[in-house]
Amino acid sequence: MTNKIWLMEGLSSQRDLIQGIRAFANLKQTDVTVIASHRNERHEILSQADIALTEPQDADDRLAFILATVKKLGVKAIHTGRHATWFEAHRAAITASGVTLTTGSLQPAMFELADDKVEYAHAMEKAGLPVVPSLRVESVDELRALIARSPFASKSLCVKPVKGIYGMGFWRFDENVSPMAHFINPDSRKVNARFYLSALEQAGKFEPLVLMPYLPGPEYSVDMLVEDGAVLAAVGRRKEGSVQYLENHGEAFELAKACARLMKADGLVNVQTRNTTSGKPLLLEINMRPSGGIGYTRLSGVNLPGLFAFRQLGLMSQQDVLDEAERAFTPAVVRPLTEAVNYPTALTNRYREENDHE
């Protein structure tokens, strides 16, 4: 019997998924083959798999490529970290051969909801989940007026793009910082609103923004293994300065799980929250995919990518995963570092037609 799982193009976390799955298979002394593919030459990711493939550049060629690869290699499970909407639109054609498919949710409407931070906030509010108060801003004049009348209980305001990623475009308004503050220390994410408004005006082009009260934190980032809304395993990271505390209980942790349930998440997903001044967690966002920090969660003893793979390959039951997540967890304090790895200029594991991978 062959246990072959295929991780298609994702963000940088694709590498952590491959490594997590291989480590878990080793630990469980189970033969698992990890196939990885990407459109680009991401050797630092692809080199980690047993078999590497290059994905077609053109979306029109994707379905034929998937079907041919599943057949040739005998793939049992596919995970994608990108193009989730495309994959869901082609679910029936992809899974007809018997392969499982994980995109983040079986309901494509949920991708749109997760993608629009204001729509998302409104949906959470409607469902009774505490979420950061979020106002959609459509123009510079609107932003100027809102800042002037301070629409929230808190005077401290911040903005981010309605459709953003990697924290890009998040700025906190502070009247007390120097006009140079954001140039000298961009990482502090503080800007005097006058200069922000002036730059926005002169840019001419306006991308919709979310205006929110600034939440002091701490921030939580919770990675989860979910099956059509049922959370099987989760590891929370409480971020305090440069260190992160791995946890599996508490109000933020429970709120994150409730959000994943409500959003009908399916696969490895991530929910972020931040605490108010009074210590109450509010939802910030859900990512219907593994977070960039999913690799850190393994330091708790719970291997989310491994558990995911074993579920998809039919090697563990839902109850097995629930038990393992409970048993394996140990609280840990971790510190993320940027590390360098040897970059393989050539791949030795690239799939070739004539190879026999059985």
Ligand SMILES: Nc1ncnc2c1ncn2[C@@H]1O[C@H](COP(=O)(O)OP(=O)(O)O)[C@@H](O)[C@H]1O
């Ligand atoms: N209302 C807020 N108060 C304080 N910090 C915030 C707030 N909203 C966002 N942030 C900060 O900005 C970061 C990015 O916001 P997030 O909603 O996660 O968007 P994305 O990660 O998609 O860019 C968060 O991790 C958090 O540190």
Ligand SMILES: [Mg+2]
């Ligand atoms: Mg985020």
